[in-house]
Amino acid sequence: MNYPNGIKKIFKINTSNRGMTLEQDLNDTNLYYRNNDIAVIYKKPTPITINKVDYKSRKDAVIKEAHFIIPSTTDYNGIYKGLYIDFEAKETRKNYFPLANIHNHQIEHLRKIRKCGGIGFIIVRFVLKNNTYLLEIDKIDKFLDNSNRKSIPEEYFIKEGYLIKQGYNPYLDYLKIVDIIKESEK
Amino acid sequence: MNYPNGIKKIFKINTSNRGMTLEQDLNDTNLYYRNNDIAVIYKKPTPITINKVDYKSRKDAVIKEAHFIIPSTTDYNGIYKGLYIDFEAKETRKNYFPLANIHNHQIEHLRKIRKCGGIGFIIVRFVLKNNTYLLEIDKIDKFLDNSNRKSIPEEYFIKEGYLIKQGYNPYLDYLKIVDIIKESEK
Numbered sequence: 513m514n515y516p517n518g519i520k521k522i523f524k525i526n527t528s529n530r531g532m533t534l535e536q537d538l539n540d541t542n543l544y545y546r547n548n549d550i551a552v553i554y555k556k557p558t559p560i561t562i563n564k565v566d567y568k569s570r571k572d573a574v575i576k577e578a579h580f581i582i583p584s585t586t587d588y589n590g591i592y593k594g595l596y597i598d599f600e601a602k603e604t605r606k607n608y609f610p611l612a613n614i615h616n617h618q619i620e621h622l623r624k625i626r627k628c629g630g631i632g633f634i635i636v637r638f639v640l641k642n643n644t645y646l647l648e649i650d651k652i653d654k655f656l657d658n659s660n661r662k663s664i665p666e667e668y669f670i671k672e673g674y675l676i677k678q679g680y681n682p683y684l685d686y687l688k689i690v691d692i693i694k695e696s697e698k
Numbered sequence: 699m700n701y702p703n704g705i706k707k708i709f710k711i712n713t714s715n716r717g718m719t720l721e722q723d724l725n726d727t728n729l730y731y732r733n734n735d736i737a738v739i740y741k742k743p744t745p746i747t748i749n750k751v752d753y754k755s756r757k758d759a760v761i762k763e764a765h766f767i768i769p770s771t772t773d774y775n776g777i778y779k780g781l782y783i784d785f786e787a788k789e790t791r792k793n794y795f796p797l798a799n800i801h802n803h804q805i806e807h808l809r810k811i812r813k814c815g816g817i818g819f820i821i822v823r824f825v826l827k828n829n830t831y832l833l834e835i836d837k838i839d840k841f842l843d844n845s846n847r848k849s850i851p852e853e854y855f856i857k858e859g860y861l862i863k864q865g866y867n868p869y870l871d872y873l874k875i876v877d878i879i880k881e882s883e884k
Contacts, residue, residue, distance in 0.1 A: 546810070549810070574763060574764075575765065576763065577762065578760075591814045591816045594814065594816070596776075596781075596782045625738060625777060628735075628780065629779065629780025629781075630777045
């Protein structure tokens with residue numbers, strides 16, 4: 513179960529003190545992509561179940577009780593140059609990525625995306641070094657097939673993934689990596 | 699503003715008394731598509747802002763105050779045969795579809811999807827006759843360009859859209875219409 517992450521994320525969305533979290537970087541980058549007609553990629557709302565809604569007037573309904581639920585898919589999806597894009601983004605303060613941070617059904621979801629002709633990956637930031645990598649689903653599978661470890665070391669991201677260079681406008685140009693991957697497949 | 703619909707939708711999601719609403723039909727159909735590796739299409743969670751979360755233990759956090767916000771995108775998206783799919787679904791009890799039921803930024807979103815090489819449309823059910831149609835974004839634009847009406851009559855859906863036949867497994871096979879559209883574009 514991964515509620516703590518989910519919950520932490522919520523607070524990041526809803527406080528003014530956002531800092532430069534990976535999520536914020538991705539939201540800014542996706543906004544840049546949309547505003548410049550490069551791609552249409554959004555973060556999905558956090559899934560919840562609502563138990564109680566108070567609505568005196570229909571205009572201002574207030575949710576009085578709701579619970580976080582485990583997402584059945586990944587956080588981000590959209591379209592770029594006709595290509596379906598789907599990924600999950602995570603931060604880690606370790607020098608490895610704990611596999612507990614991603615749900616099995618999210619891995620399964622990314623496999624299905626690949627099967628259907630889309631591109632599925634994870635974006636992982638190693639916070640202490642501020643290194644952010646893109647790792648494709650088939651490279652995650654390659655790791656799972658060849659290791660019993662409960663975490664993916666940064667070395668594997670260096671070897672099998674792509675470091676996303678940070679710049680300005682967009683801050684985290686991960687679609688440049690998608691271009692490189694598509695180019696290499698030709 | 700379209701909160702009433704949004705709120706009504708919420709209750710449908712969270713009560714056992716779901717009935718055969720369009721949303722339920724689409725969720726069942728999308729589940730069928732996923733289980734049979736035909737497509738990966740989901741309804742997005744309803745967007746809300748969270749003001750108060752009560753979490754004694756991290757495991758069982760309870761949202762104590764939240765508000766519905768206007769969605770910036772459409773309700774459904776995903777991938778089918780490598781094609782990015784994006785649509786909004788609405789029911790109407792009139793014999794016309796009030797344009798107030800779809801936000802301008804959702805129309806704008808569907809235009810961007812088309813620009814990026816995806817397919818964008820609305821699925822509208824005329825509840826009293828139980829007729830469900832798929833209407834592409836360019837046909838919506840065609841209507842907006844040629845009419846000052848605040849609603850789209852069912853006749854226009856008959857003429858410019860596609861009636862989605864109801865069956866079993868899947869109940870509402872709208873991807874068959876997508877096939878027809880793609881075939882006609884060749």
